Amino acid sequence: MSLAGDLLDRLAEIGADPPGITREAFGRGENAAMALMTETARGLGLDCATDAGANLAMRWRGSDPSLPPILIGSHLDSVVQGGNFDGAAGVVAGLAAIAALKAEGFRPRASIEVLALRCEEAVWFGLGLIGSRSLLGRLPPGALDLPHARGGRSLGQCIAECGGDPARLGAPLRDPRGIGAYLELHIEQAPQLIEAGQPVAICLANPGNLRHPHIRIHGEDAHTGLPHRFRRDAAMAGAELALALERLWRDEEAAGRPMAVTIGRFHTPAERHAMTVVPGEFELSLDLRAYDAAHLASLEAKLQGLVGAVAAARRVEIDLGPRSSAAPGAMDATIQAELAAAATARGLAPPRLNSPGSHDANNFAAAGVPTGMLLIRNEGGSHNPHESMELHDLLAAIDILGLWITQRTG
Known part of the structure; x- marks a missing residue:
């Protein structure tokens, strides 16, 4: 089985909560998923680090440290009894693309980082996109005092318990001007690609x-x-x-x-x-x-x-x-064109579609980072046990991602 398929199967085991999947933010499910990604990344020779927001960064060092890194990210938490692919597919795709490029002998000039961002789902604190908000200094006032939906621990306590430092979250942990680009892969959340008969789409914008x-x-x-x-x-x-x-x-x-x-x-x-x-x-x-x-x-x-x-x-x-x-997130026009060229080179003609969901990509775009997204065909909707992404569709998106990386950093 491919690395992507294996990781998704193991994530399903971690989050098993019949009839669906629950990976509680700052809890057993998300923490175990973070540990699995760390283990996988280290096996690929990547450097792993946790930031003050308890986000996980897995870095493939480039040959030219003066170049701004390319970030590929998403989240690993889920809603209660949701599906296995929302968020997780994007983190898995980043690691799978790096594994494929390493196997081909490719060496990037700019560093590539795969981010596993904490607590994207708003169900846990009544506030979503917490990992990217923390990273980019976009947490609203009072956010660290918000109570967790299970047990009532404050967000600040949860971050500290998971290796972060909430005292440092008033300012950006990364200067957005020092990030070359952010790319996120995510399952579609309306059946637009099912309707179009296409495996992937290039995202135009995410709603605020x-x-x-x-x-x-x-x-x-x-x-x-x-x-x-x-x-x-x-x-x-x-x-x-x-x-x-x-x-x-x-x-x-x-x-x-x-x-x-x-x-x-x-x-x-x-x-x-x-x-x-x-x-x-x-x-x-x-x-x-x-x-x-x-x-x-x-x-x-x-x-x-x-x-x-x-x-x-x-x-x-x-x-x-x-x-x-x-904030709403409009995707970068240059990255859209680059993704379209990579897809064409792979014999695909992905439509350009709005995503109905808000994602961590919103915060990167709002912070001024050139941001792009690929949407992956998914039958059964999102935030429910019936998410149904096919592995071959994910692999098509990973193939486009890998080619985009080589064009951006080779």
């Missing part, structure tokens, strides 16, 4: 996001027979807000402004809800996504308007709670 993980609506508990005019129904207010956001989404898409609305949590408090009580409390989460910073800002303003209108109409209070955001 605005997130409110703990929105709370406060109304008034009441008897189920209470007439409508007296009600302050928090659940109905939640439903009205959700439908208003759906209408906003449709209107924006119809106007040619792509975006997405996701409400992942939507419920009355489990300890209090009952069939014969008008609920006075309701909770939900919200993720808004768009591909342009100005569009995202306009959506945030429209959200405020919708919240005010629903609160007034339903006579409730709506507390949006904590807020986090990630």
Whole structure:
């Protein structure tokens, strides 16, 4: 079996959590995956180091230390009972490409680093892309105090326990101006390549996001027979807000402004809800996504308007709670052209597509690093046990990556 296939099988064993995969950030799953990558990288003769954010860098030293390094990265954590390939395929691809180039006798002039970035998934702290935020000095104020979803340890404690130094995370750990390029391989998260019948795509852009993980609506508990005019129904207010956001989404898409609305949590408090009580409390989460910073800002303003209108109409209070955001990530045009040329040389004609997901690549692009992404065909969606990337599609992407590396650093 190929190195890539073997590593993915071993990662599946590490994260096994039927019916899916769980590699908890800063926990057993992510730590064991980091250890596996370290073992593999050292077997390939790479230098391994952990930075102050507890990210893992695996370096193939180039012959010319004056040249800025090329970074290839992604993450190893997963959502709870997700799939095996989201994130992990990108780290595996970087190591597999280096193994193939070494076997061919290639020696890069610039150093190549494969990054395994910590905690990309927002499920663990209500904040995503933590590894790349740490690396590039983009953690928001108060982030180190955020509690882990399992056990409540603070982010700062988790980083320290995994070999990092949270006291150093106020400034970039790497000067973005000293990075030659960042490239990320990732499974597609909408079946665009299934639809196109192609194994890989060149990414045009990733959306930024605005997130409110703990929105709370406060109304008034009441008897189920209470007439409508007296009600302050928090659940109905939640439903009205959700439908208003759906209408906003449709209107924006119809106007040619792509975006997405996701409400992942939507419920009355489990300890209090009952069939014969008008609920006075309701909770939900919200993720808004768009591909342009100005569009995202306009959506945030429209959200405020919708919240005010629903609160007034339903006579409730709506507390949006904590807020986090990630900048949109437009991919570098030069890297897109280089990847297209490499794909053509391999007999492929990959389409150019937007990714529906935010990725660590967003932070590198926002920091001014020339950034590119390859998307890999994946049936079954993402963040669920049904992710279904075929190994031959991953190998096609690795082949393009390897050729791009030789053209960039040879």
